[in-house]
Amino acid sequence: MAEANIRHFGNSLFREIHKNTWLTKIPSKDPKKKKRVWTVFCVHDDTEVFLETYFDNKSAISHKPEWFICLNNTKHVSPTICAHEQEYEFVITLSTDVVRLAAPTRELMLDWVESLRAKLYELKILSPRENIYSKLPESRTNPLLPTRDPTSPLPPPPSIPPTVPPGVEPLISSEFQNEDRPETNQTPLLLTNNHRSLQRGISLPEGTNVSDQNISEAVVERNEENVTIIQVEGNSTSENDIFNFDLNNLNVSSSTNASICPGSAPPPDARNTYYERLFNNQQPGPSNRAVLVQRSNSSPRRLQPAPQPYRTLREQQVLQLQKEMKHPAGVRLQLRRKDCINSIALADAMGHVWVCGWKQKEHPMLYNALHIGDQLLNIEGISIQNVNDANKILRSICSLYVNVIIKRVPFGQVLVIRRDFDGQSLGIIQEGSTAVIQTVENGSLAAKHGLSAKARTCDGLSFTNWVLTEINGRPLNLFFKDNQVRDRLNSVGRDISILVQPLDLIKQLKKQMKSLRNYKDYLLQ
Known part of the structure; x- marks a missing residue:
């Protein structure tokens, strides 16, 4: 019987039947208990998609199905590849259930699969199977460097010193100090152990006299960590006041600092010029330092197209109908011959042939192809003058499909x-x-x-x-x-x-x- 979790099945305002025919229902638990039923694929209120089965086609008029299921949570619809016992099975996979149906012919099976997919795509229940393309790679303006030969020797180390960040200076170890030390009264404040390193330092005020006798280096190595201690000897200096400097007396020249390249030794007469001024007039704000930001790829970023406005289902249907109405040569339709014989009401009016109705219950597919007020232009390339000509041409066609050209509601x-x-x-x-x-x-x-x-x-x-x-x-x-x-x-x-x-x-x-x-x-x- 019908599932109990389907809400408001009998309270729908209207029902659209998109396909109905005799199919064989195969139960998932016991595939041997097959049953031939009249199957109806319909949509309630343009939102709820149902698959209904009846004992025969006459009982379908009362809309009291023997069994039904909602297809709003459909994952995919799959046809079979090979027939089994002259039956062509197709499967509707839901999030909580699987529906197995079988058609007597392969054409009927594919017709059902395409009808189900088309409507589920239109209602955005299924996603169309399309290729998803990623963004194209951005073109490089600078050519790539050639790859080094792995058999060649390694290149010599670079002669240019590494870039020194602001506020950090390179210091030379003691073994190079006597060779490169200029003869001047300036005495470096910080020394490191036997390797070249980058150490942050603090400049002293200009009025401070510093001699070689007042500075000594003591490097204390501990097991937990390496610490470099600077001892400053003086009469009135305590251990807690070593780094308590009067910053108001610091004379920092930004112009002199700008001329000193990172990694190079300072000139003899330039004192306290190792560090730039961090704040101007003691007012916080954005830095005046020129910052150069270089992307790894210097090509301009490609602008993405503007997103299309969201359109509802009504708006999409109206836009499609407006396009068909504006087409000057008309719209070409390919209808099944059995849907055209004695099923479409044609009328002669104002020198043309018009569509004024059709048998909706017996031929529900015409609902998607015709509108009241369509003007019939030709059938299989033959111009139509009146209703009698149209009926004669339709009866003389032997193929399964008929090509019809109509002018979509020209006065609508x-x-x-x-x-x-x-x-x-x-x-x-x-x-x-x-x-x-x-x-x-x-x-x-x-x-x-x-x-x-x-x-x-x-x-x-x-x-x-x-x-x-x-x-x-x-x-x-x-x-x-x-x-x-x-x-x-x-x-x-x-x-x-x-x-x-x-x-x-x-x-x-x-x-x-x-x-x-x-x-x-x-x-x-």
Whole structure:
């Protein structure tokens, strides 16, 4: 029986049937207990996708399925490669269940798989199988250095000293001190042990006399860590006051410091110029030092295209219909021959052949291909003058598919109206409970979105009223069933799409449609 976790199955406002036929249902637990059922693939309220099974096709009219399942959590739909016992199985994998069905022919199996995938892609339940391309690598402006030969000897060490960061100076060990030491009264304050290193130091005030007798070096090595201690001998200097300097008396010359290259020895007459001034006028702020930032790749960054605005499902459907309406040569359709024979209601009006309905229950695929008010131009390359010519050509075709060219609702206008809040009036005044629009209020939502108060007649000589033929992509009954139009206009949701056509054209189509035998079979709901 039906799953209990499906909510609001029987409370849907409308149901769209996209495919139905006889299939074999294979239970997952016991594959031997196969059962042939009438299977229906439908969508409730444009949001809930269901797969329903019935004992026969007649019981499907009451919409009380023997079994059903929601396909909103579908992961993928997979057909079989090889047939098993003349049955072509395909699998619908859900997040919590697996549905196995079998078709009698391979063509029917592929038709079902494509129909399921197409609708699930449209509702964004499945993601289309597309290639995902990453960003192209950025081009290099500087050529790469040649690779060194591994058999060649190593290059000599560089003669340029390493870059010294600000505030850090290189100090020479004691063994090189006597050879390179200039004859001057300046005495280095810091010495390191027997290796060349970078050591941070502090300059003394200019008024301080420092001699060789007042400075001695003591290097104390401990097991835990290496510490370099500087002892300054003096009469009035305590151990705690060694690094307590009067920073106000420091005379730091930024201009002199800028001329000293990192790693080079200072000139004899330049004292206290090892370090730059950190703050100007004791005011914190951004540094005045010029900072050069160089990217590893100096090519400019490529600008990404602006993101496309998000469009709802209604807006996408309307944009697609508007593109088809603007095509000057018409739209080419490929329909199955069995969907064209005695299933489409055609009418002669104003010197052309028009589509005014079809048998929706027996041929649900026509819902995705036709609209009321489509003008039939030719069939298999043969121009159509009247309805009799169209029926003769359709009966003479022997192939499985028929190529048809139509002009998509040439006198219609389609638009999307977005409400600011639920229940907001559209400003459309109807004639009673019919689909005829008596007028459109000035400044209303419909007027702001481009719906004019009157429509130009098909001959272009005068004006007439608009007639609603589709709401939210679903065709209306041309003979207005109860409050169908009002209920559709007041449907739940802030986005609503409408298709309107001139009243004189719809009157002609209704008149010609009544002359057909069993014309009520072609009425759409």
